[in-house]
Amino acid sequence: MRGIVQSILVGIQMALVEMRSHKLRSGLSLFGVMLGVSSLVAMLTLIGGIDVFLHKKMGVWMGSVWFTPRTDPQDDEKLTWSRSPGLRLSDGDYLEENAPQVKDAIQQIERRGSIVIAGQQERGRFLGTTPAALSRDIENLTISDGRWITDQEYRIGARVCVVSWEFADRVAGRQRGRDGGRSIVGQYVQFGGVQFRIVGRYDPADPDVQPWQLRRCVMVPLEAVRLFVTGYDPNPGSVEVSLKDLETVKEQAPIVARALQQRHRGVEDYEFRTAEWLEELGGMLGNVSVLMGLISAISLLVGGLSIMNVMLSSISERIHEIGIRKALGAKTLQIFVQFIVETTTLSFSGGVCGILLGLAPLLFSEGIKKASEGVIVPTVLPQHVAFVFLILALVGAVFGLYPAIRASRLNPVEALRHE
Numbered sequence: 104m105r106g107i108v109q110s111i112l113v114g115i116q117m118a119l120v121e122m123r124s125h126k127l128r129s130g131l132s133l134f135g136v137m138l139g140v141s142s143l144v145a146m147l148t149l150i151g152g153i154d155v156f157l158h159k160k161m162g163v164w165m166g167s168v169w170f171t172p173r174t175d176p177q178d179d180e181k182l183t184w185s186r187s188p189g190l191r192l193s194d195g196d197y198l199e200e201n202a203p204q205v206k207d208a209i210q211q212i213e214r215r216g217s218i219v220i221a222g223q224q225e226r227g228r229f230l231g232t233t234p235a236a237l238s239r240d241i242e243n244l245t246i247s248d249g250r251w252i253t254d255q256e257y258r259i260g261a262r263v264c265v266v267s268w269e270f271a272d273r274v275a276g277r278q279r280g281r282d283g284g285r286s287i288v289g290q291y292v293q294f295g296g297v298q299f300r301i302v303g304r305y306d307p308a309d310p311d312v313q314p315w316q317l318r319r320c321v322m323v324p325l326e327a328v329r330l331f332v333t334g335y336d337p338n339p340g341s342v343e344v345s346l347k348d349l350e351t352v353k354e355q356a357p358i359v360a361r362a363l364q365q366r367h368r369g370v371e372d373y374e375f376r377t378a379e380w381l382e383e384l385g386g387m388l389g390n391v392s393v394l395m396g397l398i399s400a401i402s403l404l405v406g407g408l409s410i411m412n413v414m415l416s417s418i419s420e421r422i423h424e425i426g427i428r429k430a431l432g433a434k435t436l437q438i439f440v441q442f443i444v445e446t447t448t449l450s451f452s453g454g455v456c457g458i459l460l461g462l463a464p465l466l467f468s469e470g471i472k473k474a475s476e477g478v479i480v481p482t483v484l485p486q487h488v489a490f491v492f493l494i495l496a497l498v499g500a501v502f503g504l505y506p507a508i509r510a511s512r513l514n515p516v517e518a519l520r521h522e
Contacts, residue, residue, distance in 0.1 A: 132413045135406025136453030143399035144461025151482035166349040168356045170342040170373045187370035192339045202362040204355040206347045209236045212328045213340035219293040221274045227319030229294050231328030249288035249303030260326030265303040269318045295332045311473040407502035414506035439511035446503025454495040
């Protein structure tokens, strides 16, 4: 065991001596490894950011099923569809009570169209919501002017609202020329002939991550929409339910849909979907990973072959040295380990430079985050670090195998005669 440890230390020392003695040759051999590792690390930092995003969204959306109304009945379906009340807000409550797969229903009413904000007409999203439904988005938002809707206002259906940053900025920009661009808080939103007093303006908590569905949006208490705009049990625009078992959403979604069909008197006048786009995005990410992996593998192959060539040249120059070591009692295994360690040290030397170069996306993380709207934030994951070092060790071991075998099998008598 002591001899093996000594061979490892000698291998590391000789690798450093080889790089110092033959700088150009060693540099060229390490360049391929550096390029391969740098491209691999850069790819893994980007994939790590996407992976974090997907896992975050999977926790929120992966267990959900969305039902939306169909609006295109065939001629032979029109009579049948007349039996159904259509999609209703109460469908969520019905599924919550009658479909054992459903954990809870998200209560919201959404309307899209013309909204009058502070006397100015805009087009966007008018959303009746509840604190529970808003809980998934609230961490990504902050109030920059005024306040949030209170629990009491939600409960009694007060005619108050909060307005998105994009709406507020557009209105303020137009008012600036007339009255100095006063605060939007205290002014009114009108929708469906009903006025709602603005109590707050919300902005994204992170300026680089702007939730697209909340950019042009007015939020009001759900109860206020039911009392003053739509009636008690309207078509909510869509019905979202979350399921108890996140692992079998695909299998359970059709069962939940059949339960809703019973409430609609056998009429399937709705469509349903799950968060399959997350899986599709994951599949695309996997394809990109394979492609980038192939590019990195080619670079690493070139670098590994260069290292093998350096080691074979080194062996040719050190045959006499190997013969002396064997004559003094060095075992075949010790010589083998020494040259494997030398190759691995060369591989890690190029790999460390490649890792530093491949971490460049971290320097531009804010720009990448802003350009991708928060989807990609370059991240170094522990499993990716372990993977890179495993690859470097494999490159050293695989491409050092032949030189190490050749060196360890040299006949000491022939080696000592070599000039």
